[in-house]
Amino acid sequence: MNILEIDSLTMRFGGLLALADVSFNTVKGEILGLIGPNGAGKSTMFNCISGVLKPTGGDMFFETSGRKMRINGYKPEKMTYFGVARTFQNVRLFTALTVLDNVRIGRHCRTKANFFGAVFRTRSQKEEEQKIVDDSMNWLKFVGLEKYVFYTAGGLSYGFQRKLEIARSLATEPSLLLLDEPAAGMNPKETRDLVDLIHRISDLGITVILIEHDMKLVMSICKRLVVLDHGVKIAQGGPREIRQNPKVVEAYLGRGAADA
Amino acid sequence: MFEQQLINGLTLGMIYALIAVGYTMVYGVIQLINFAHGEIFMLSAFLAVTFITVFGLPIYVVIFMTMGCCALIGVMLDIFAYRPLRQSPRLAALITAIGMSIFLQNLAMIIWGSRPRPFVQEALPAFLRTPALSFGEATVSWLQLTIFGTASLLMIILFLIINKTRVGTAMRALSQNRTGAALMGINVNRVISFTFALGSSMGAVAGIMVAIYYNTLYPTMGYVAGVKAFAAAVLGGIGSVPGAMIGGIILGIAEALGAGYISSLYRDGIAYAVMIAVIIFRPSGILGKSTVEKV
Amino acid sequence: MNISLKTALKYLLLGAVLLYPLFAFSSEYVLHVMVLIMVYMVLAMGLNIVPGFCGLLDLGYVGFYGIGAYTAGLLTIHFGLSFWVIIPLAALNGAIWGVLLGAPTLRLTGDYFAIVTFGFSELVVLFLTNEIWLTRGPLGLPGIDPVIIDLTWLSTLIHPEWIWYWEFIGLRPYFYLGLIMVALVYVIMSRMEDSRLGRAWFAIREDSIAASSCGVNLLTYKVIGFAISAAIGAVGGAFLARWTMFLSPDMFKFWESFLILCMVVLGGLGNFKGSLAGAAVLIALGEILRIVLPQLGLPTETRFLAYGLIMVLMMRFKPMGFFPAIATQSQKNPILIKLKKELGSSS
Numbered sequence: 001m002n003i004l005e006i007d008s009l010t011m012r013f014g015g016l017l018a019l020a021d022v023s024f025n026t027v028k029g030e031i032l033g034l035i036g037p038n039g040a041g042k043s044t045m046f047n048c049i050s051g052v053l054k055p056t057g058g059d060m061f062f063e064t065s066g067r068k069m070r071i072n073g074y075k076p077e078k079m080t081y082f083g084v085a086r087t088f089q090n091v092r093l094f095t096a097l098t099v100l101d102n103v104r105i106g107r108h109c110r111t112k113a114n115f116f117g118a119v120f121r122t123r124s125q126k127e128e129e130q131k132i133v134d135d136s137m138n139w140l141k142f143v144g145l146e147k148y149v150f151y152t153a154g155g156l157s158y159g160f161q162r163k164l165e166i167a168r169s170l171a172t173e174p175s176l177l178l179l180d181e182p183a184a185g186m187n188p189k190e191t192r193d194l195v196d197l198i199h200r201i202s203d204l205g206i207t208v209i210l211i212e213h214d215m216k217l218v219m220s221i222c223k224r225l226v227v228l229d230h231g232v233k234i235a236q237g238g239p240r241e242i243r244q245n246p247k248v249v250e251a252y253l254g255r256g257a258a259d260a
Numbered sequence: 261m262f263e264q265q266l267i268n269g270l271t272l273g274m275i276y277a278l279i280a281v282g283y284t285m286v287y288g289v290i291q292l293i294n295f296a297h298g299e300i301f302m303l304s305a306f307l308a309v310t311f312i313t314v315f316g317l318p319i320y321v322v323i324f325m326t327m328g329c330c331a332l333i334g335v336m337l338d339i340f341a342y343r344p345l346r347q348s349p350r351l352a353a354l355i356t357a358i359g360m361s362i363f364l365q366n367l368a369m370i371i372w373g374s375r376p377r378p379f380v381q382e383a384l385p386a387f388l389r390t391p392a393l394s395f396g397e398a399t400v401s402w403l404q405l406t407i408f409g410t411a412s413l414l415m416i417i418l419f420l421i422i423n424k425t426r427v428g429t430a431m432r433a434l435s436q437n438r439t440g441a442a443l444m445g446i447n448v449n450r451v452i453s454f455t456f457a458l459g460s461s462m463g464a465v466a467g468i469m470v471a472i473y474y475n476t477l478y479p480t481m482g483y484v485a486g487v488k489a490f491a492a493a494v495l496g497g498i499g500s501v502p503g504a505m506i507g508g509i510i511l512g513i514a515e516a517l518g519a520g521y522i523s524s525l526y527r528d529g530i531a532y533a534v535m536i537a538v539i540i541f542r543p544s545g546i547l548g549k550s551t552v553e554k555v
Numbered sequence: 556m557n558i559s560l561k562t563a564l565k566y567l568l569l570g571a572v573l574l575y576p577l578f579a580f581s582s583e584y585v586l587h588v589m590v591l592i593m594v595y596m597v598l599a600m601g602l603n604i605v606p607g608f609c610g611l612l613d614l615g616y617v618g619f620y621g622i623g624a625y626t627a628g629l630l631t632i633h634f635g636l637s638f639w640v641i642i643p644l645a646a647l648n649g650a651i652w653g654v655l656l657g658a659p660t661l662r663l664t665g666d667y668f669a670i671v672t673f674g675f676s677e678l679v680v681l682f683l684t685n686e687i688w689l690t691r692g693p694l695g696l697p698g699i700d701p702v703i704i705d706l707t708w709l710s711t712l713i714h715p716e717w718i719w720y721w722e723f724i725g726l727r728p729y730f731y732l733g734l735i736m737v738a739l740v741y742v743i744m745s746r747m748e749d750s751r752l753g754r755a756w757f758a759i760r761e762d763s764i765a766a767s768s769c770g771v772n773l774l775t776y777k778v779i780g781f782a783i784s785a786a787i788g789a790v791g792g793a794f795l796a797r798w799t800m801f802l803s804p805d806m807f808k809f810w811e812s813f814l815i816l817c818m819v820v821l822g823g824l825g826n827f828k829g830s831l832a833g834a835a836v837l838i839a840l841g842e843i844l845r846i847v848l849p850q851l852g853l854p855t856e857t858r859f860l861a862y863g864l865i866m867v868l869m870m871r872f873k874p875m876g877f878f879p880a881i882a883t884q885s886q887k888n889p890i891l892i893k894l895k896k897e898l899g900s901s902s
Contacts, residue, residue, distance in 0.1 A: 050768060080770035088768075094761035097754075100891075105758045109770025111751055115779065118750035119743050125750070132751070133890050149898060172770055293666050344871055352870045354612050354669060355820060359866030362813055366860035374854050483809075487677070490670060525685040532674035539667050540659040 003028040003063050003176055003207050004049070010057030011044050011231075018044040020231045021058070026176070028063070031198065031208045033222030035215075035242075037251055040228040042211045043089055046178045049209075050086045051079035064175070081109050085174035087165045089181050089211075095154030099145060102153050102164055103136035106171030136171060143167040143197060159190040166197065176207045183214045195221055219243070227251070263398035265520040266513060271404045271473070273512020274411035278466035279489030280496070280504035281418060282459030288435035288499040289455050291350070295357040296337055298486015299364035300460045304330045304467030305379075305477040306372050312383045319383050323468060327461040334460025335453045343449065361483070368479040376478035379471045388472075407469050414462060415505055422501060427454055435499060484528060488515075491535035497545025506546060573734070576727045586726040590798065592838045593733035594791050597740050599818040599830035601787025604744075606816070607825035608753065609780045610760030611661070612669035615676030616788055616815055619649045621683060621807030623789025627796035628696045629689070638702040638797050642790060649789025653782035661777040676812055683804035695803030702732060702797045729798050736794055737831075740787055744827045747783070749888050756780050760825070810859065814841075817862045820869050823876015832877075837862065 004026040011019040019041045026032050034042050047053040049060060054073045062071045064082040071079065094102050111132055117125035140146045143163040148156060153164060162182055169177060179198070183191050191214065198221055202208055212218045218225065219239040227235040227242060229251040235242055242248055279301055286294045304326045311322045341360050345353045388406065391399040422428040430451045433441040442448045470485065471477040488511065496507025511531060518530040538545060575581050575589070598620060605613040623645040630636045630644065660671045683690050690696060706719035723729060747753050755776045758766035767773050796802055818837050822829025844858035869876070 052764065052768075075772075076764070076767040077770045077772045080768060086768055088765070092762050092765035092768075094758055094765065096761055097757055100894075101754060101757070105754050105766070105769050105771070108751060108755055108758075113751045115747070115752055115783070118752050119746050121746065129750070129888075130890050133894060137894070146898075150895070168769065287666075291666075293670065341867060348870070348874060349610070350665060351606060351610055351612055351824070352874050354666065355606075355816070356867050356870045358612075358614065358813065358816070359863045359870070361863070362859050363863030363867065366857045366863065370853055370857050370860065374856060487670075487673065491674075494667070494670070523685075526681055529678050529681045532678050536660070536671055536674050536678075539663060539671055543663050543667060 001028045001063075002026060002061075004209075005061040005068075006045075006049075006058070007061070008058040009045070009048060009055050009060060011041070011048060011053060012056045018231050019048070019055070019228075022228065022231070022233045023058075024226045024233060024236060026207060026209060027224075028207055029202070029205060030224060031202050031210060031222050033218040033225040034209055034211045034228065035213075035218055035225055036228035036234075039230070040251075041231040042228055043180060044231075045228070046086060046180055046209075046211065049079070050084055050178060051076040062176070077109065080172050080174075083173070083175035084178065085169035085172045085176070086178035087162070087169055087180055087182060089184070091158075091161045091165050093153045093161055093165060093168075095152070097153055098149070099140065099151050099153055099156070099164055100133070100136055100149045102168050103139055103171050104132050106139075106168040107132045107135055108172075110173055139167045139171050142170065142200070144193070159186050162186065162194075163197070166201075170201065170206075174206060176209070177201060179208060179210045179212075181211055181213060183212055183217055191217060261397065261520070262517075263396055265516045267398055267400055267404065269513035269516025270509060271407050271512070272516060273492075273509035274408055275466045275469055275473070275508075276485075276489045276492045276512050277505045277508025278411050278414060278462050278469075279485060280492040280508045281415075281501055282463045283490050284493040284496070284498055284501060284504040285431070285455050285459045287493070288501075289431060289438075289452055290342070290346070292342065292353050293357060293490065294337075294342075294456075294459075295354075295486065296341075296360040296364055297334075297459065297463055298482035298484075298489070299361050299368070300330050300334055300337075300482070301463040301467040301470075301485055301489075302477075302479060302482030303333060303364065303368060304464035305471035305481065306368055306479075307464075308468045308471065309377070309380055309477065310372075312380045319385075322383075323465065326468060327464045330464035330467075331457035331461040334456035334463075338453055338456045343452075361486075365479055365483065372479065374479055376476050379475050379477060381475070384472065403473065407473065410465065410469070414465060418458070418462065418501065421458065427451065431455055487535075488528070488531040491531045491538075494535055495538050495545055497547040500545070500547040503545055503547035576730045583726060586730055588838065588842055590726060590729050590733050592835050593730075593737050594795055594798075595815065595818060595834040595838055596737050596831050597791040597794070598788055598815045599822065599834045600740050600744050600827045601784050601791065602815050603819045603822075603825065603827045603830050604747075604756070604780050604784040604787075607819060607823075607827070607830075608748070608756040608760060609777055611665050611777065611781075613672045613781070613784070614669050614809075614812055614816070615672030615674070615679075616784070617807050617809065617811040618672070618676030618679040619652065619785040619788035620792040620795075620811065621676075621679050621804075622652055622785075623649050623792025624796040624802050624807070625683060625690060625696070625792075626789065627793035628699045628802045631699050631797065632696070635700070637705065638793075641797075642793055645789045645793035646786040649792075650782040650786040653785030654778055657778040657781035658774070661781060662774050673809070673812075676807075676809060680804050680807055680809075683807065690804070693804060695801055697801045699796055699800045699802070701800060702728070723797075733794065733798075736790070740790070741827075741831075743787075745887075748827070752776075752779070757825075813859070814862060817866050820866050821876065824874070826876050829876045837865075 002025045006022060006024050008021045008023050009019055010021055034045065036042055044053065048055045051074050060071045061068050062082060062084065094105065111128055113125040113128050137146065140149060143166055145160060145163055145167060148160065156164060166182065183194055186194060195217060198208060210218065210222060222239065224238060225236065225242045226233060227248050234247045234251060235245045282297045283294060286292060307329050308322050308326045311317050311325055312319065337360060341356050342353060345356060388403040390402055392402045392405045393400040422431060430441065430446045433446060434448065434451055438448060492507035492511045493504045495511055496503025511534060514534055515527060515530050519527040576586055602613060602616045605611050626645045626648045627641045630641050656675050660668055684692050702723040704721045710717035710719035755771045758769060758771050759773055759776060763773055814837065818833035819830055821836060822833030840861065841858055844861065845855050848855050848857060
């Protein structure tokens with residue numbers, strides 16, 4: 001059962017072809033690795049899936065509330081509503097707000113109090129606010145930031161900022177989570193925690209697509225990998241297959257390395 | 261009637277274009293609407309009159325002196341007001357620009373008073389007010405012809421500077437990618453200063469020409485002209501120098517025809533309405549490119 | 556008694572301000588300035604939503620102030636509507652124009668938005684000046700009725716000879732009415748700030764791409780913010796109309812927008828409590844300069860030199876204002892107080 005189907009997706013920026021005819025599927029519940037050298041088009045792929053960019057060709061299908069639908073051209077907020085959440089390559093937090101507020105904003109698309117609720121403090125609004133705080137606290141505990149609830153997000157260490165971003169995206173109740181280089185800039189201890197965290201996310205039944213440069217990490221947690229190079233899919237399969245694929249080795253190490 | 265409006269509009273449009281290039285060049289290199297640019301335009305008119313009345317210099321010398329002074333003011337504006345805020349949010353720089361605009365306007369009011377005053381007619385060659393050409397009922401005065409010629413000449417010089425010189429190449433590089441340009445060894449701050457100097461000296465010429473054309477100057481003249489020139493820059497596509505020229509001319513003609521045929525009371529309103537319409541329906545303007553924010 | 560000296564002083568000061576109009580020595584001039592300050596407090600709080608909460612520069616706030624004022628003035632003169640009916644109508648009219656202007660332009664970058672709002676407010680002034688059939692143009696709109704509380708329908712019901720009818724004469728009633736208005740807007744602002752709505756605005760201000768990936772519809776929330784801000788501006792205008800009983804297009808020139816923006820900047824972007832202080836300080840400063848400048852032989856308009864300088868210096872040295880808003884924001888929310896207690900006891 002596929003949660004996401006990418007069918008000959010193409011993204012062109014003027015003369016630059018960032019993604020050319022890329023197709024792959026994501027099975028519900030799996031942790032899929034999306035790898036490739038710098039400039040391969042991995043982040044572009046995330047931007048297309050999450051609605052930040054509108055692909056110039058091809059189709060994307062996503063299963064939301066039991067229904068398969070074409071998702072080309074939906075806005076990011078709509079994709080979040082459908083159940084796609086993401087983190088960013090260079091962490092994008094609301095730095096001047098507190099840790100709690102960051103996660104509370106993540107609850108935005110699953111709550112509905114409006115201007116009148118806010119001004120008149122209706123009963124339903126109060127109950128919803130309490131629930132938002134409770135839910136947010138649960139996610140903060142889940143990633144291990146419950147001690148920093150009232151800290152300013154910008155003041156956290158880099159590793160914690162990454163975790164907070166994950167908590168914020170989980171708060172949107174996604175069925176598919178896109179993690180863009182979550183281990184970048186983390187020390188070995190933090191990376192081990194991250195691996196554990198990704199497994200626990202997967203245990204919740206959330207499908208994960210992971211962009212990562214740390215090959216050891218990717219190979220250890222992903223059962224399946226898709227490899228991009230210069231916007232083209234050059235391989236897909238299990239970690240062992242990928243490691244031995246001459247095209248992949250060439251893409252990473254240059255021509256000739258595969259023979260050596 | 262129509263031909264005359266067209267000629268008046270074209271003259272006005274050339275002046276708007278001269279101011280508009282200042283906005284558009286600065287926007288190109290630092291993505292800031294330099295609201296104080298209109299004030300530099302106003303200061304140039306006052307400086308020119310002061311040079312003529314106080315020092316008794318001839319108009320030809322005064323024009324160059326004013327250009328130099330305004331270029332200096334533009335550079336100082338950048339160094340003292342905008343440069344410290346390069347890393348700040350854009351809102352901070354924008355508010356500073358508004359603050360500087362109000363500051364300079366009131367400084368002029370303190371120095372020269374708030375009453376409108378006429379330009380020093382004696383300093384001008386008499387032939388300027390005589391008709392140069394006439395076809396049908398429409399006439400073109402020597403003054404209009406001079407404005408047209410000067411503005412065209414300056415535009416050509418500007419075009420050559422931007423496209424044929426090293427500093428022009430650096431300016432274009434900066435508007436593409438500031439970090440990249442800095443990595444290529446371009447002295448970013450110096451290029452930005454040069455951009456301010458170039459834009460301000462163009463605005464200076466426009467200021468003198470407007471003061472002569474309408475025979476009046478007052479401290480708030482930069483505010484209306486500045487917004488209209490900005491509208492021209494938006495119309496042509498902000499960041500695009502040829503766009504600013506085209507935008508200025510179109511806006512000048514639209515304003516003259518609109519004032520003549522629709523309602524003269526809404527003369528200034530036409531520029532605002534055109535600007536709002538362009539921003540709503542084609543925010544990239546005539547020649548501008550739409551850009552996507554990088555994630 | 557465990558009230559600290561600071562809170563005691565605060566309440567003492569508040570009490571003094573509240574009772575000031577009742578003292579025999581209270582001067583008309585000081586009262587006038589105080590009512591003026593209250594009008595600007597409302598405007599500054601309302602404007603703060605756009606640049607402070609959403610991070611967008613609004614240079615045409617005075618346009619909505621003018622729309623509210625003329626809505627109130629014209630409805631009073633032509634239809635004799637009561638102030639209490641006019642206030643919501645003015646707010647509604649402001650909000651409608653906010654949506655009409657905001658919906659097509661708020662999808663663009665902030666710079667364009669700034670210049671659109673500026674153009675809009677200039678068009679409002681041109682309209683008020685030139686559409687003489689409606690607004691009497693530069694002559695202004697005199698003869699607007701003062702605020703009236705008319706409860707005769709109720710009183711005659713109770714007792715046929717009772718007449719509950721009060722017309723606001725002089726400054727004292729307006730002082731208290733203004734105070735109520737400031738208090739109401741203050742409560743609305745603080746409740747919006749600490750809600751799903753306020754958090755969505757802050758998210759947009761901090762990082763709009765991240766905000767949309769959290770499910771915040773950028774355009775919708777910017778338009779809501781702009782419309783609410785416009786409505787508050789219009790309420791300020793409606794109050795002004797019934798207080799001064801005279802309107803003219805000159806009262807709504809760009810300078811006013813700038814002055815209100817300066818109050819917001821001085822009090823701190825995103826800190827509506829600071830806007831109260833900003834309004835008080837700048838109106839007071841304006842009154843002082845109005846007296847001092849002519850003695851120096853300068854026109855009174857040059858006081859804007861000081862305002863311009865304040866804005867430049869604030870952005871350079873204190874971009875978030877004098878009072879950091881972040882810490883105080885959630886202190887009064889009972890849910891968070893409870894949470895803090897729980898966290899404190901567990902660790």
